[in-house]
């Protein structure tokens with residue numbers, strides 16, 4: 539079992555395969571996009587697979603493919619298929635915006651993907667356009683239909699933004715009446731690639747929950763699964779459930795079981811650190827698996843206690859300029 543210096547189990551890797559995206563979500567990146575990484579800066583699929591195999595051998599049990607948008611990277615299904623075959627991996631999953639995903643759903647099912655996180659901040663096509671700057675609402679809904687048709691669990695990620703989509707909180711909860719989906723409201727974080735000035739959190743988990751409880755006074759608390767980052771609820775009689783993720787308030791650091799690898803191969807042992815080891819550089823310098831393993835163990839043994847400490851330890855200046863697209867969410 540892989541643990542860190544604070545006794546927390548590490549068994550979950552989030553691998554961001556590209557920084558590129560076909561949407562421009564307000565909370566994630568500026569409308570003109572980011573300063574995209576060149577092909578040479580990206581980890582290759584071979585490097586990703588080698589790293590995943592090593593980490594699975596060390597104790598990683600779950601891998602989530604994310605980005606950027608995973609489906610804008612060429613041949614992503616090849617990588618997913620190869621990762622799905624790793625001995626010892628218990629769960630392969632992905633986070634997608636759903637724009638290009640629908641045609642791949644049956645193949646996802648075939649390779650054993652049981653759950654997909656779909657980002658959807660509104661059920662109104664006009665607001666979808668104003669948040670994402672792209673007219674793709676219908677494609678995202680088609681992906682949701684396709685996932686449900688294939689009996690793949692759907693978790694909807696909705697970032698709550700003051701003045702943008704708070705009127706969608708209740709309709710999104712209402713979606714769980716007829717559909718067996720889990721809608722998770724996420725606090726907006728400062729990782730927007732400087733698309734806008736982050737002016738602090740106006741809708742934290744307490745306020746989001748208040749809004750939901752006002753509309754659904756009878757909503758019941760569910761038991762939160764181990765390592766869950768969300769507080770989970772269900773409206774009695776509804777098929778789906780509702781979660782709130784206190785991503786900005788950082789209430790879940792004490793049980794954090796996850797590490798991240800960015801598209802450039804930077805290992806992050808906390809969302810709020812600015813990288814603790816560049817795996818791609820090590821691989822390209824010809825490091826052996828056993829030396830890389832030692833380096834990885836060193837980073838796990840010097841892991842920040844929580845997101846606040848990681849933020850303080852950042853070597854670059856204090857303000858965060860990153861986009862979630864270069865971190866993977």
Ligand code: SAM
Pocket residue numbers: 559565566604605606607608633634635636655656657695696697724725726727728729730785862863866867
């Ligand atoms: N493109 C894919 C998608 O949107 O699902 C995967 C990558 S995206 C960066 C992963 C998750 O990060 C999404 O669910 C998105 O809503 C979330 N995210 C992005 N920027 C965020 C921010 N500033 N605050 C909170 N969540 C954010």
Ligand code: SF4
Pocket residue numbers: 559560561562563566567605606607635657862863
């Ligand atoms: Fe793209 Fe996902 Fe960022 Fe939206 S949240 S811009 S879909 S990477």
